[in-house]
Amino acid sequence: MDPRLSIIDERLKGIKRIIAISSGKGGVGKSLIASTLALLLVRKGFRVGLLDLDFTSPSTHVILGVMNIYPKEDKGIIPADVYGIRYMSIVAYSRDETLPLRGADLSNALIELFAVTRWGDIDFLVIDMPPGISDATLDVLRLVKKIEFLIVTTSSVLAFETVKKLAKLLVELKIPILGVIENMRLGEESAISRLTANLGLRFLGTIPFEVDIENALGNIDALLRTGFAKRLDEIISGCGLFKILKS
Amino acid sequence: MHEWALAEAVISSATQIAEKEGLKAVKEVKIRIGELQQVELDIFEFALSQLKTGILQEARFVIETVRARFRCRVCSYEWFFERNRLTGDSAEAIHFIPEAIYAFIKCPRCNSPDFEVQEGRGIWLESIIGVR
Ligand SMILES: Nc1ncnc2c1ncn2[C@@H]1O[C@H](COP(=O)(O)OP(=O)(O)OP(=O)(O)O)[C@@H](O)[C@H]1O
Ligand SMILES: [Mg+2]
Ligand SMILES: [Zn+2]
Numbered sequence: 451m452d453p454r455l456s457i458i459d460e461r462l463k464g465i466k467r468i469i470a471i472s473s474g475k476g477g478v479g480k481s482l483i484a485s486t487l488a489l490l491l492v493r494k495g496f497r498v499g500l501l502d503l504d505f506t507s508p509s510t511h512v513i514l515g516v517m518n519i520y521p522k523e524d525k526g527i528i529p530a531d532v533y534g535i536r537y538m539s540i541v542a543y544s545r546d547e548t549l550p551l552r553g554a555d556l557s558n559a560l561i562e563l564f565a566v567t568r569w570g571d572i573d574f575l576v577i578d579m580p581p582g583i584s585d586a587t588l589d590v591l592r593l594v595k596k597i598e599f600l601i602v603t604t605s606s607v608l609a610f611e612t613v614k615k616l617a618k619l620l621v622e623l624k625i626p627i628l629g630v631i632e633n634m635r636l637g638e639e640s641a642i643s644r645l646t647a648n649l650g651l652r653f654l655g656t657i658p659f660e661v662d663i664e665n666a667l668g669n670i671d672a673l674l675r676t677g678f679a680k681r682l683d684e685i686i687s688g689c690g691l692f693k694i695l696k697s
Numbered sequence: 698m699h700e701w702a703l704a705e706a707v708i709s710s711a712t713q714i715a716e717k718e719g720l721k722a723v724k725e726v727k728i729r730i731g732e733l734q735q736v737e738l739d740i741f742e743f744a745l746s747q748l749k750t751g752i753l754q755e756a757r758f759v760i761e762t763v764r765a766r767f768r769c770r771v772c773s774y775e776w777f778f779e780r781n782r783l784t785g786d787s788a789e790a791i792h793f794i795p796e797a798i799y800a801f802i803k804c805p806r807c808n809s810p811d812f813e814v815q816e817g818r819g820i821w822l823e824s825i826i827g828v829r
Contacts, residue, residue: 451822456710525701527793543790547800550810559796566702
């Protein structure tokens with residue numbers, strides 16, 4: 451038996467809610483939403499962790515502008531503090547190198563990371579997922595009991611088609627889905643809110659395509675000033691889903 | 698993986714197994730550790746001795762290290778892990794996440810990063826001996 455598995459629950463015990471930012475298709479804005487969401491939640495006074503689970507193409511460190519992450523070692527790994535976020539990414543260990551992982555190795559690395567990281571007591575752990583129904587998705591479903599999903603799509607039916615597949619899997623497994631965010635909307639018309647409702651899921655809102663968002667990457671102050679961040683803030687405040695019941 | 702985190706995991710799963718098997722006291726726990734985990738055995742043994750309580754109070758821990766062996770998926774070359782070929786930084790990275798090895802090692806024959814860790818990764822509880 452793999453002893454690492456028995457310690458994961460213990461490691462996640464102090465976390466109130468764990469939210470995976472996920473999508474069927476790649477490139478829809480998961481990493482940008484995950485990073486900005488973590489920053490917004492910190493600004494609202496929550497204790498927040500951010501875990502980048504896209505091991506082969508990690509990006510949240512670029513969005514947040516943190517080039518060198520040094521998690522502390524104390525009976526495990528204590529995540530680095532990044533603008534008030536407890537932050538963990540494989541880049542802390544792979545540095546600038548390419549990390550070509552196949553499925554089984556990827557799973558192993560993921561289990562290892564969950565088994566050693568000591569998040570402590572936090573309100574939200576936001577997880578930036580790799581696209582699609584990947585090994586990481588299946589592992590998170592297997593290992594993280596209190597996982598909830600936030601699904602991101604673009605306005606394209608191609609992206610939404612993959613959302614259906616992901617949602618079906620999650621619904622079958624009785625995993626909570628907070629809802630769907632439509633990102634990078636270009637025109638006025640879009641079928642996504644209707645299609646989302648047809649799936650029986652909650653449509654949380656739309657974020658328009660923002661031409662100059664590129665300039666804000668790597669600078670959190672600039673990022674929080676974008677229309678993107680403002681809109682995401684409205685969505686998370688408006689939906690009432692990002693609350694912690696005080697005990 | 699860090700010695701203390703690892704020891705905690707071993708204690709927790711050995712306890713679970715012992716309880717499930719209805720043991721009153723555990724006498725011996727055999728553990729196999731892959732070389733890639735880069736575990737400092739002294740610290741690991743110390744951590745185990747500090748963390749063992751209850752059903753494991755009397756347990757002796759027998760630890761066997763398994764050498765890490767790789768096989769290239771492209772050209773089939775096989776080779777052993779050599780720690781002293783790594784820089785301090787990458788050795789530390791592997792200590793925490795053994796798969797970080799894929800960022801730092803390539804096939805010595807064809808330079809491909811697509812190799813298999815055939816042995817020497819992970820940690821396993823090999824056996825538990827106790828009294829019912
Ligand atoms: N609303 C938006 N307007 C303009 N550009 C955006 C918007 N949202 C995201 N982007 C840009 O789109 C690109 C993809 O975003 P991001 O990396 O967050 O997507 P992803 O879903 O995480 O991708 P992957 O599936 O590869 O992990 C980035 O360059 C990002 O800056
Ligand atoms: Mg991403
Ligand atoms: Zn080779």
